[in-house]
């Protein structure tokens with residue numbers, strides 16, 4: 033049989049699998065096996081990949097067999113298969129994925145640059161008044177507003193935008209809870225699915241959730257769909273209708289929500305980790321800040337400066353590697369049986385890429401505990417950190433995310449000094465990068481630090 037922990041009869045490794053931060057347990061097991069292992073938990077089979085070259089073999093080269101997603105019953109009731117990151121590998125997924133790709137590939141990103149320059153400038157103006165313990169919320173607002181305008185259009189501002197962002201935030205939270213096996217019995221006992229809706233409160237809940245949100249997403253998308261707004265993702269998709277077989281307005285509206293949901297937490301948490309790294313590693317911070325100041329002078333840095341900021345680009349890569357915000361990626365599923373190293377992997381097996389372990393592979397990233405951006409300036413440099421997933425499911429927002437991160441990092445360094453905070457008795461407070469919350473996301477805990485403007489911030 034393939035390598036991996038065997039656990040108990042029938043239960044398998046179910047009791048060893050934590051409900052939170054499963055990446056840590058996978059990482060522990062990674063030390064015992066050679067890049068991958070399998071296990072089963074209460075009948076569900078898992079294949080866990082812990083080295084990037086194995087991920088390439090299984091998720092890139094065999095992507096036809098390994099690009100499905102687990103079908104959690106509760107998620108199906110709530111989303112009715114309209115949200116492509118959760119959907120099976122099928123025609124609708126392909127249509128929606130194409131919308132995402134065409135609008136967020138490198139060339140298309142030029143359309144969004146003014147937008148993130150504005151959002152970043154606004155962030156700089158707000159930050160001096162923000163309590164550092166509220167930084168995470170502030171960064172989440174920043175990326176929420178940015179994503180909202182990128183998706184629904186520049187003129188989607190105002191009170192509605194704030195209210196809608198808040199509402200999307202809430203409904204994502206409900207979705208996250210429902211996707212967890214512990215919340216809804218049905219996720220653990222899919223056989224209950226045969227009960228009629230009148231006897232299944234969870235199906236009624238799902239129907240309500242779907243109907244309310246379907247209406248809400250259509251309302252948000254309306255200006256773009258009808259041509260009232262001509263900027264942003266929805267408007268651009270509406271213009272692509274003729275070229276995209278069978279795409280419906282509802283699919284455009286749900287794809288927009290899906291992109292919002294997938295992007296809105298990952299980006300600000302990465303920025304929060306960046307601020308922690310700057311506070312923890314003053315020599316990196318000074319070098320990066322020196323580079324930005326020399327290149328940008330007394331005007332805020334822009335994309336024009338990117339090619340002259342190699343160290344900062346390395347800092348961004350190192351942040352993504354040091355604290356990958358999706359440490360166990362998102363699970364894929366095998367859509368048919370396949371062979372790997374002569375072992376048969378069964379249809380329905382969950383396939384995890386434990387990116388945390390890959391980012392801490394000592395053969396690729398020596399001294400992986402340390403924050404060492406200069407590793408990415410070596411000749412030849414190591415591969416970019418594998419934090420955006422693999423194969424046909426690779427993150428379609430990866431270039432967008434990195435542009436937003438680059439610009440925000442450059443501007444934060446240009447505008448502010450970051451330092452460790454001190455207790456009233458003068459003791460220096462050292463934030464802990466191991467202090468996390470979240471569930472599948474690696475979310476930093478708020479931490480105290482001192483932020484002081486070092487530039488006149490333009491209005």
Ligand code: HEM
Pocket residue numbers: 116117118129132136290291292294295296298299302357358361362363364419420421422423424425426427428429430432433
């Ligand atoms: C630091 C930022 C980000 C990180 C680290 C990240 C990482 C990931 C990862 C690991 C996956 C799973 C890939 C797989 O299944 O193999 C993923 C999927 C996805 N990401 Fe991102 N992401 C980020 C930002 C964004 C942004 C800004 C957007 C939207 C504009 C986005 C949209 C998506 C979507 C739609 C999927 C699902 C793709 C599918 O199932 O076909 N992500 N991302």
